Amino acid sequence: MLEVAGLTVPHRLRDVSARFPSGRVTAICGPNGAGKSTLLAALAGLVPGLSGTITLAGAPVGGMLPDERARRIGYLPQSGEVAWNLSVRTLVGLGRLPHRASRAEDAEAVEEALAALGLGPLAERALSTLSGGERARALLARVLATRPHWILADEPLAALDLAHQQALARQLRALASEGRGVVLVVHDLALAMNHADHVVVLHEGRVAAQGRPETALSQQVIEDVWGMSARWLGEPGHRALAL
Numbered sequence: 271m272l273e274v275a276g277l278t279v280p281h282r283l284r285d286v287s288a289r290f291p292s293g294r295v296t297a298i299c300g301p302n303g304a305g306k307s308t309l310l311a312a313l314a315g316l317v318p319g320l321s322g323t324i325t326l327a328g329a330p331v332g333g334m335l336p337d338e339r340a341r342r343i344g345y346l347p348q349s350g351e352v353a354w355n356l357s358v359r360t361l362v363g364l365g366r367l368p369h370r371a372s373r374a375e376d377a378e379a380v381e382e383a384l385a386a387l388g389l390g391p392l393a394e395r396a397l398s399t400l401s402g403g404e405r406a407r408a409l410l411a412r413v414l415a416t417r418p419h420w421i422l423a424d425e426p427l428a429a430l431d432l433a434h435q436q437a438l439a440r441q442l443r444a445l446a447s448e449g450r451g452v453v454l455v456v457h458d459l460a461l462a463m464n465h466a467d468h469v470v471v472l473h474e475g476r477v478a479a480q481g482r483p484e485t486a487l488s489q490q491v492i493e494d495v496w497g498m499s500a501r502w503l504g505e506p507g508h509r510a511l512a513l
């Protein structure tokens with residue numbers, strides 16, 4: 271369990287208490303500027319100057335050594351920029367840096383991550399030659415190559431076409447069923463409704479709702495937080511939002 275209690279970041283988050291269960295996909299939702307990226311970065315131990323507590327299995331995340339934290343928590347920020355023009359395979363290999371493993375183990379983890387995101391055919395391509403969606407998959411593969419217990423990703427589905435979006439959502443679900451914790455910032459409320467087990471809704475730096483998707487993303491919550499009257503259509507797992 272990854273947990274925050276009374277988390278406050280000046281001007282960004284106010285007294286946020288939320289739980290992120292292991293073995294589950296949790297979506298963080300909310301309007302622009304609600305504090306979603308700040309909360310995700312805080313969970314990864316990357317936000318200075320906060321008050322409150324962030325604990326992983328009861329131990330403070332801030333107390334972990336950087337390498338240990340990087341092995342346990344894989345973090346993919348929102349801006350998908352890479353300063354160097356590496357090949358996809360080399361970029362994904364950077365995910366192994368926090369480990370001191372054998373070459374064989376590193377190579378196996380890299381190949382597994384490339385395969386999981388369908389990047390085998392692009393492995394030798396330079397990053398500068400990839401499309402936005404291909405680059406987003408390569409960046410996520412770097413995180414998977416670390417084989418972290420926790421995967422925290424800021425809008426990993428946003429740049430992807432429909433087929434890759436569904437494939438990646440299934441992949442993240444499979445990682446959660448292995449017992450890992452998956453926490454995603456998701457703007458698309460239907461994706462959150464259909465693919466998450468647990469949803470945390472932020473509004474103006476505070477938790478507006480949290481719980482199962484049907485509860486946390488009820489029509490009332492959507493009206494209160496997004497100011498839109500909306501109606502869920504379809505069956506559970508295949509919902510669409512009519513505005």
Ligand SMILES: Nc1ncnc2c1ncn2[C@@H]1O[C@H](COP(=O)(O)OP(=O)(O)OP(=O)(O)O)[C@@H](O)[C@H]1O
Nearest residue numbers: 281282283300301302303304305306307308309348
């Ligand atoms: N480094 C910073 N210093 C000061 N304020 C910041 C900083 N980073 C973000 N903010 C502000 O904190 C608030 C929350 O930002 P955050 O990026 O967490 O929101 P978000 O919900 O992820 O938004 P979006 O959906 O637009 O990506 C915003 O008002 C933003 O302008």
